[in-house]
Amino acid sequence: MAGFATTLLTLSLAMMEFRGVSVQTVFIGNFCFVGCIALLISAQWEIVRGNTFGYTVLSAFGLFYGGYGAILLPTLGIADSYGGHTTEYYNAMGFFVLIWTVLNTLFLVASFSMLVLALFSILLLSDPFPRNMVYFGTFIAIEVCFGLDATANFVRADGHIALSATIMKIGGAFGFIAGLLGFYIVAHDLCQDSLPVRLPMGDAASLSKARKRMTRSE
Structure with missing residues (x-):
């Protein structure tokens, strides 16, 4: 997740033309x-843990970044092939x-479906699916970022x-939000492993435990 967040944040800064940077070759x-x-x-660790959804998402974004980087490589001459x-x-x-x-829309729908099932399981006081609001928010921000990026390219093609440029900057802002959420997830994982501090993730499992305690106290 750290690699995902770091790469997306740098890309987003260029999309927003922060400090006059718009050329992405340095990234x-x-x-x-x-x-x-x-x-x-x-992604390989996720499949070992049995998390096929995480494996699919990490693999997909890893390949996306690799493909995007290949497009920017001057030695491949991809832009030159279009004149x-x-x-x-x-x-x-x-x-x-x-x-x-x-x-990413498919990932978003899958994440939303799992979140709904998790929240529904809370009502039944059963063990919920391990999904949370932070991951769901990340997919939403990425969806808007990618959608606006594609739109900006089509608009640029139309002259x-x-x-x-305006649409690209707005898309970059949503990408920046997704990157920050990615770093938040990294901070959560690090704190969970090495510090007594727990950062809230909007985890359905935590909500389920709280509801069970309330039910027992009643």
């Missing part, structure tokens, strides 16, 4: 190594991000440069 190292290889390695940053190039980038937006 290729993050995309190809921190975002790609590190996430793929982390530079042309209309066709921006349309192609729009399609690239749009399809990943669709995939509306100023509008495209």
Whole structure:
């Protein structure tokens, strides 16, 4: 999750043109190594733990970052194959991000379904599914970020440069939020392992335990 959050935050800063930075080439190292290889390695631990959903998500985002980094590599000449940053190039980038937006929609729906089942299990005082609001919020922020990124590329292809830049900045803001949520998850995991502090995650399991205690006290 640290690799996911770090890579997304740097990408989001460039999308927002923070401190005048818009060219993302310097972040290729993050995309190809921190975002790609590190996430793929982390995904293997998830499958060992039996968390197939986590394995699928981490693997997918790892491959996304690797592919995105490959597009930016000057040595591959991907932009040059379109004759530079042309209309066709921006349309192609729009399609690239749009399809990943669709995939993230599936993750969002799956996360929402699991969250609903977890909340429903609370009402039945049974053991809930291990889902929480922070992960769900992360998927929502990513969904908006990717959707606006794709839209910005299509708008740029249509020649509306100023509008495209505005949409991209808004998308970057949502990506920044998703990155911060990712760091929050990392902080939660670190505190849980090494410190007595517990950061709230909106975990359905905690809500279930609290409800059981209230029921017993009554």
